[in-house]
Amino acid sequence: MALIVQKFGGTSVGSPERIRNVANRVLREKARGNQVVVVVSAMSGETDRLLKLAREMHRQPPERELDMLISTGEQVTVALLAMGLEALGHPARSYTGAQVAIQTDSVFTKARITNIDEHRIRADLDAGRVVVVAGFQGVDSEGNITTLGRGGSDTTAVAIAAALQADECHIYTDVDGVYTTDPRVEPRARRLDRITFEEMLEMASLGAKVLQTRSVEFAGKYNIPVRVLSSFEEGPGTLVTCEEVNMEEAKVSGIAFNRNEAKITMIGVPDCPGIAYAILGPVSKASINVDMIIQNVSEQGKTDFTFTLDKSDFDKAMEIVKRTGTELGAEKVEGDCRVGKLSIVGVGMRSHAGIASTMFETLARENINIQMISTSEIKISVVVDEKYLELAVRALHEAFGLHQGNN
């Protein structure tokens, strides 16, 4: 008998009919002889409805009260799902985050889980019940209701799986797994049977938005195997797990890309301590998130400093950086919002030489100029003209044999 934690998002529980489908899916897992804990989000549309009410009361609603309000969304879903399971003849019990003691800090609207008391859930499981827990929410040390921020239900599921030492955590989504790249760009993109936590992190934070980044970090930290599955069709999905020996075969697991990048370069700025902070400090103060940061070796005491950011922040950031450039005595500030970023990701890179050169050779053959390069242990990212982005993805998918299923 295995213990499985299942998580269903807002679309999967968007109507009584869909909640009934979820109930059936839960009971199929039970029928395999497993114990099941289900984590659910608010019905799709419900959180927006509540936020609209909040904005009618207050232009900037107090965050404690916002959490009090929107946490009702998941509470409705857990009760309805428990009813649905009971209607199918199976004992079930629903819980809010507070009731199963999902302890968090007090950072309302984006709290972090600090502890979960698994005793109550365990007792219900031992009594043969399905346990239905509200995702996205917790309770702070003073008993205030908190919410975990965007994608928080994934994190709830993984955290409960960790607390219960579950065998697997199943995240049901609208895709049937993690792909080597976006199938809309490369039709031969292939579903991966498995991927490591680290690769998943690189894939997810780079735009393959299947799993919430924090939930993957959590899963990696506590080594909880996470399976990404489709809510709508049957299939094995993709297992996200820790690195295993037989995974060494795969040099590159997937290609992530992001069209929404822009880059800004400060040219000929004096290369002295504190220069990076002098440039990025004002940007960060304006609440603009920076992605890649590159500074090459300096010549004659001067250096060029480049960073990328979201296209939507480009104009605002250019203005700030130009002002900083003048203050710092930079030669000039240049920007380009017609770029895209592409990354090849794979734990195999660690032990396989030549991955980078294959990448660069492939891009050269297609006549695609590489504007920036940045690497980490398991990924190589390049920035190219956005018009070549999709061509680059397809060429690299081919070059690394990703559609052939070496994974």
Next chain:
Amino acid sequence: MALIVQKFGGTSVGSPERIRNVANRVLREKARGNQVVVVVSAMSGETDRLLKLAREMHRQPPERELDMLISTGEQVTVALLAMGLEALGHPARSYTGAQVAIQTDSVFTKARITNIDEHRIRADLDAGRVVVVAGFQGVDSEGNITTLGRGGSDTTAVAIAAALQADECHIYTDVDGVYTTDPRVEPRARRLDRITFEEMLEMASLGAKVLQTRSVEFAGKYNIPVRVLSSFEEGPGTLVTCEEVNMEEAKVSGIAFNRNEAKITMIGVPDCPGIAYAILGPVSKASINVDMIIQNVSEQGKTDFTFTLDKSDFDKAMEIVKRTGTELGAEKVEGDCRVGKLSIVGVGMRSHAGIASTMFETLARENINIQMISTSEIKISVVVDEKYLELAVRALHEAFGLHQGNN
């Protein structure tokens, strides 16, 4: 500085606009220098919306899950009201029933309050905050969410007022107080400035549905003055309080009546021990509530036994009682569903003779036949042909000078 508990029902908080009105009213009470705790119900329509969802999941939803579901209604309102108060520049904090430890038994959907821990509320009040508490809900000893059943928010308000030893509990409704009788029947009916708990209980349970009976019992038990006020207009309302010396003046405070009565009589039944149970046992087993019960002295070992009940249960009850009549050897069973009940209520009756004779004389003068009479310490009830009910109300209102304001 007084401590006031205010309670607003579903209609008063039915939209963001109305919740803003409530916020303004709360702050007017604060502006008088008082501390305020506000208890609110779910927005009107919300509970029905949730019950509809529940019925789509389960024909007879499990009651624990039903409470989990519908308790979200009040949780939404408290958060929105706290936002509304903050938007007006006043610190406020919302709480669920569980958070302020409104302990109840575990009888889901109709739980009873066993204890309230006032410390958290007190701390917020001392910090100058308005405290907004979800009505209608509590938490049992195992941490399950419970609801208090019909009119439960009134009970929450009174229970909190008792726990905090509040100076007054204000119940805002769609009427501006308690009247001597229904103004739709007697246009000269007058708002009472004050009424005792006992009178209020008799008035309420007899059909003047302003306050929930349980909340009045609670208020009487802990001696919490309750003021019935209008949500929509200013005014002093009616103060429900314990008996005071100056109330002795009022012989009769009001006239309650109920059109929905029917009566059933078993004639010539052997007068022996256990006969009342033999007749009413089967009725009660069929979940039929009985109102008045009258048995007169017996003649020659035989007696007549009469009871009244709701018109809607008449046919079902007649069938049962006829069967019982045959078993018991009664002469016959008669029924009439065209009757009405009328009661004059007043603590003054205790010390004033002649109230009953004035009542009977008045009805005789109007040629209204009295079919049944039943009395308690502070009320006299009669059953008459339903077509004379309104005439009787008006005649008695006049006879006892109720429109003249001796109260």
